[in-house]
Amino acid sequence: MSPVSQETGQGTSTIHEVLERVCCAMHIAEGFLPPAHAVAWGVASAPFVVHGVRSLTREVKEHPESTLLLGASGAFTFVLSALKLPSVTGSCSHPTGTGLGAILFRPPIMAVLGTITLLFQALLLAHGGLTTLGANVFSMAVVGPWAGYAVYKLLRRYDVPLMVAVFCGAFVADLSTYCVTSVQLALAFPDPGSGILGALGKFGSIFAVTQIPLAVSEGLLTVLVMRLLVQSSKGELTRLGVLLSGGGRARNKSTEAVAR
């Protein structure tokens, strides 16, 4: 740790270079939204975050040791969003990590972990902002995880193989985050000619260039990570309920993955 903390030159700049592109395309920047919109999105995301905080507090009260595991999960979410992802178009970007986070830790916990991560990104990396925290939480810590988790659970219920469900969950989580952000921007800046729908088309198309290939890339990365985790961390995944979510069949599938 000492070389990195002492030298603000090479060590930190390398990390910074990796981090400064952390999915900045989907974080609404500080001051971008008018005050009324910023407050409204804060109010919209508050119930989900409060629900997550209550379940987290209950969990920590029952099992004090969970604080450390939840902290580790938060750090994992933060670091996951710093991985450099080769996009299928050839450019580079970073995953949102909301899909994998929701599958591993469940959406209510992800609402809290996502809020903490977004706060860190706003203050430590200048990604996102404090006035736009509500809007970013709504898209990245609420809608993304819930949409991804819903698709994952639905597919698992119909006995779709684990890795296919994981890919679809991560893909939908990323894509829904991008769609919600486009809606947020369109509502704030309606087109002078065609109103909100026209603005939605503009913002949607300008971000689609990077986000649709990125959603595919994130789905692929999530599958790769999950395959390795099934091999190396079966205990943790079982404790988190990932391998038991589909009953006996899920266990069979995971055994197959280990055998491969």
Next chain:
Amino acid sequence: MLPIDAAAHSSRWRRRHPVDKAVLGLGLTVLAISLPPWPGAALVLVTALTVLLGPAGVPGRKLWRAYRVPLGFCVTGAVTLLVQVGGPEDFVSYADDGAVRAGELLLRTSAASLGVLLFAFTTPMSDLLPRLVKAGVPAAVVDVALVTYRMSFLLLDSMRRVREAQAARLGHTTRAASWRSLGGLGATAFVRAFDRASRLQAGLAGRGYDGTLRVLVPEARVSVRFTVASCALLLTLVALTLVLEGPLS
């Protein structure tokens, strides 16, 4: 450590109470989004920049590196305001007041970003997080945030080392190898995070861990003079905006 946090730890205002800096930095941000962009946000931008580079002593180069990140998003977003869809002549045409709207948006976003950067560049996370309990955030959430904060740097350092090791073993030479390496990197982050948590838990259990993480917070008092001066500066900005708005618009 990340550059902003490292700069905050060695800042001139490091010993000031976070409330002092929040009143000034976040006050400027609130003014930036609530006052009219011209001349309000422009005045806030100049003030924030002067305070950052002057009394707060933030190096210009570090500030630019942090500031260019939100700037990228703002420019991309502002470009869309230059055109309109579904006009009477063409499907996509130049919006009449597009340039003005885009300029106002850039002014507002830049000023608001600099306000938050003033707070971030002078207040280390380790000073801020433990004090959030007094602001009403549940202690359990603050503890989780503290563990997340401290573990993130260790994990980032581990990830950098793993990446270097993968590169040295030709792990990034082909597209397939890159994907394999990336998957390994993500899985390693998970394994190391949980391994570190379980070792931390064992260590804390040996020291009588009862569920609360007690950390030493550097003592600091809210400076009445600094806070009053900050409020006076903010009020002056509001008054100046109201006075100049008519003649300048």
